[in-house]
Amino acid sequence: MAVDVPRSAAQERRTARYEPEAASVRAARRFVEEQLVALERAPLADDAGLVLSELAANAVLHARTPFEVVVVAVGTDEVRVEVLDGSTATPLVGVSVGTSTTGRGMVLVDALATRWGVRPLETGKAVWFEVGGARAEGESPAEASAEDLLAMWADLDTSPTVVVHDVPVAELLAAKEHVDDLVRELQLVALDPALLERREAEAPCEVHLARRLDVATRAFDAARVQVRSQVVRAARAGRSVVDLELVLGPDDGEHARQYRDALEEAEQLARSGVLLTRGDVLGRHAAVLQHYLDEVVRQLG
Numbered sequence: 001m002a003v004d005v006p007r008s009a010a011q012e013r014r015t016a017r018y019e020p021e022a023a024s025v026r027a028a029r030r031f032v033e034e035q036l037v038a039l040e041r042a043p044l045a046d047d048a049g050l051v052l053s054e055l056a057a058n059a060v061l062h063a064r065t066p067f068e069v070v071v072v073a074v075g076t077d078e079v080r081v082e083v084l085d086g087s088t089a090t091p092l093v094g095v096s097v098g099t100s101t102t103g104r105g106m107v108l109v110d111a112l113a114t115r116w117g118v119r120p121l122e123t124g125k126a127v128w129f130e131v132g133g134a135r136a137e138g139e140s141p142a143e144a145s146a147e148d149l150l151a152m153w154a155d156l157d158t159s160p161t162v163v164v165h166d167v168p169v170a171e172l173l174a175a176k177e178h179v180d181d182l183v184r185e186l187q188l189v190a191l192d193p194a195l196l197e198r199r200e201a202e203a204p205c206e207v208h209l210a211r212r213l214d215v216a217t218r219a220f221d222a223a224r225v226q227v228r229s230q231v232v233r234a235a236r237a238g239r240s241v242v243d244l245e246l247v248l249g250p251d252d253g254e255h256a257r258q259y260r261d262a263l264e265e266a267e268q269l270a271r272s273g274v275l276l277t278r279g280d281v282l283g284r285h286a287a288v289l290q291h292y293l294d295e296v297v298r299q300l301g
Helices: 023-038 042-063 105-112 146-153 169-191 193-202 204-219 221-236 252-272 281-299
Strands: 002-004 013-018 067-074 078-085 115-121 124-131 162-168 241-246
Touching: 013 023, 023 042, 023 067, 023 078, 042 067, 042 078, 042 105, 042 124, 042 169, 162 169, 162 281, 169 193, 169 204, 169 221, 169 241, 169 252, 169 281, 193 204, 204 221, 204 252, 221 241, 221 252, 252 281
Parallel strands: none
Antiparallel strands: 002 013, 013 067, 067 078, 078 124, 115 124, 162 241
16 A cells, blocks of 8 residues: 655645555555544544445445545645546446445445535546535535436447336346345455355365356446346336346356356355345345346347
């Protein structure tokens, strides 16, 4: 980890760079909290630390690139924090069904930050947030709407290659939140060397699945983002069903098959009690998840 704290307090800009590993999340949170204390904004440290933890975890789990944390004092009582990584994948405030242990992360960001937003970089993105100060009446913390943020994916072709009609919104949203829990738990196993060594001795099947699901999830990630954004927007609009329109490549049929098979194995492990994530939630909604994945496999031949 490299830390750059300027000598001049007038600059009020402090940066640190981290590797994409699980331990970096804790280190980055400590860095932000320490800098807020140094900037005489200690009352904001807890909220800033919580928000930073979510953004750093996203950088570790999804960007898989080194990331930089920047802390800047703005105004008389506000602080702006940025997390810069090498991925263009955009965070999205979701609609939680109340069962997910990890899917509510950006909702936490939305609640604790005075405002937040995303700006594209030449080699990735910067997700920023501010704490302190007052939020204008009726103002949303997010600088842009979900649709604006998703415009970062606009380099995709506009013509869908796969269309899945009449997908139940609530069922798919519930299934995907549970899947996110499974994926995140297993990704943390794969990214933490100490935990990986321990789990290889205690539960080698979990380690094998962690690696397999990690590869399959990353290969199918573009499709997963499109599905989640469409189902979230449908839920916000109060719709009960949605037509999924996905822009996919020729290899995504095989990626969907590998992802589907890995999820089935993960669900079996969850039901057996090996994983922390419960295995009963997806069981109630497995049919809708399998249906859309089967359709991707079928339509892409």
